[in-house]
Amino acid sequence: EAQVTQNPRYLITVTGKKLTVTCSQNMNHEYMSWYRQDPGLGLRQIYYSMNVEVTDKGDVPEGYKVSRKEKRNFPLILESPSPNQTSLYFCASSLRGDTEAFFGQGTRLTVV
Amino acid sequence: AQSVAQPEDQVNVAEGNPLTVKCTYSVSGNPYLFWYVQYPNRGLQFLLKYITGDNLVKGSYGFEAEFNKSQTSFHLKKPSALVSDSALYFCAVRDGGNDYKLSFGAGTTVTVRA
Numbered sequence: 001e002a003q004v005t006q007n008p009r010y011l012i013t014v015t016g017k018k019l020t021v022t023c024s025q026n027m028n029h030e031y032m033s034w035y036r037q038d039p040g041l042g043l044r045q046i047y048y049s050m051n052v053e054v055t056d057k058g059d060v061p062e063g064y065k066v067s068r069k070e071k072r073n074f075p076l077i078l079e080s081p082s083p084n085q086t087s088l089y090f091c092a093s094s095l096r097g098d099t100e101a102f103f104g105q106g107t108r109l110t111v112v
Numbered sequence: 113a114q115s116v117a118q119p120e121d122q123v124n125v126a127e128g129n130p131l132t133v134k135c136t137y138s139v140s141g142n143p144y145l146f147w148y149v150q151y152p153n154r155g156l157q158f159l160l161k162y163i164t165g166d167n168l169v170k171g172s173y174g175f176e177a178e179f180n181k182s183q184t185s186f187h188l189k190k191p192s193a194l195v196s197d198s199a200l201y202f203c204a205v206r207d208g209g210n211d212y213k214l215s216f217g218a219g220t221t222v223t224v225r226a
Contacts, residue, residue: 004155031212042116042202043156043216050212058213090155097212098144098163103155 002027006091006104013081013111021076021107023091031094032074033058033101034066036087043090049074050097081111114139116205118217126225131193133220135186135203142208145186147177150200150219159201162186163208173197193224 004025013019025032033048035058045058049068063085065077074093078085088108092101115138125131137143144163148156160171162179170176177188186203203217 033212033214035216040218042118042218043204045214045216048212048214056211059215092156097206098161098208100146100158100161101148101156101214103148103157105155 002102004091004093004102004104006089006107009105009107011107011109013109015082015111016080019078019081019109021078021089021091021109023074023076023104024072025074025091025093025102026072027093027095027102028071029093029095029102030071031097031101032068033092034064034074034076035090035092036060036085037090037106038087046076046089081109083111085109086111114205114207114213114215116203116215116217118201118203118220120220121218122221122223124223124225125193127195128192131188131190131197131222131224133188133201133203133222135188135217136184137186137203137205138184139205139207143184143186144206144208145177145179146204146214147171147175147186147188148202148204150202152199156202159188193222195224195226198222198224 034046035043047066049055091104094101147159167179
């Protein structure tokens with residue numbers, strides 16, 4: 001089954017404790033992105049990648065890091081999480097820039 | 113800079129009535145436009161897109177959207193709404209250039225009453 005898999009689905013952590021949210025897709029897609037969803041703000045793009053070893057900033061990259069060492073994986077790293085990073089996070093992939101994105105099920109992160 | 117506006121936070125319609133969810137956009141180049149739907153506790157699902165060609169685009173579950181370049185709009189429509197269409201709808205745009213920046217609207221909650 002074609003899918004984007006994120007882990008974990010739920011995470012509660014403390015301020016400053018480094019964490020990684022994994023994202024993997026099995027569709028051989030070139031493009032991958034991370035978004036955060038906050039009430040009233042919709043989805044905002046954090047980082048995107050158009051190919052292996054190619055990443056670029058979206059609209060809200062501060063406090064986040066990503067890497068794309070393999071085509072299928074695109075982990076999101078929070079080196080020192082803060083409470084304002086409490087949010088619902090989505091990973092997505094697409095074959096090309098003009099094709100639809102496939103979204104993961106989301107990761108609900110709470111930073112206390 | 114690119115942006116999307118969904119002017120209505122909520123849309124309420126009776127089952128069987130037409131449904132319209134509004135979206136306007138701003139990009140400097142050619143717009144690639146998308147509609148997605150989100151059901152509770154789920155990820156987003158693709159409904160339809162406009163890249164080029166006919167201004168009227170047909171998509172999944174009986175939805176369609178009309179691209180209007182002069183009004184910079186891409187409204188989502190369904191002729192006869194179902195209770196199961198109740199969900200959160202997002203419009204998204206990217207500039208058809210060389211990057212992959214994608215901007216979403218704030219979302220519109222659709223409630224279809226039986």
